[in-house]
Amino acid sequence: MRERKGAKKAATEDWHRADIVAELRKAGWSLRKLAIHHGYKCPTTLATALARPWPKGEAIIANAVGVEPSTIWPTRYHMNDSSRERASSREAASRSPLGAECVA
Numbered sequence: 001m002r003e004r005k006g007a008k009k010a011a012t013e014d015w016h017r018a019d020i021v022a023e024l025r026k027a028g029w030s031l032r033k034l035a036i037h038h039g040y041k042c043p044t045t046l047a048t049a050l051a052r053p054w055p056k057g058e059a060i061i062a063n064a065v066g067v068e069p070s071t072i073w074p075t076r077y078h079m080n081d082s083s084r085e086r087a088s089s090r091e092a093a094s095r096s097p098l099g100a101e102c103v104a
Contacts (some may be wrong), residue, residue: 013078023065031061032044
């Protein structure tokens with residue numbers, strides 16, 4: 001049996017999308033039910049937050065799971081100053097999900 005040497009490191013990788021969906025299910029939600037609950041016309045809208053940065057969607061998902069968005073997506077929230085400056089120009093675009101419109 002191997003012994004642990006030292007404390008466990010803080011998570012530096014984002015949660016896997018299957019882990020996020022599993023945590024939502026444990027909390028009694030699905031991405032579809034959560035999107036409908038928050039008034040989105042397209043029930044697949046919140047899946048956008050799993051694929052790319054979208055602060056509003058990330059906050060909705062994290063709130064349903066009961067953690068901070070930075071816990072689920074540390075690479076999106078724990079940036080150094082130089083990468084934060086590059087990301088600030090993309091932030092406006094990430095506020096609304098591109099391609100999240102439902103196609104009937």
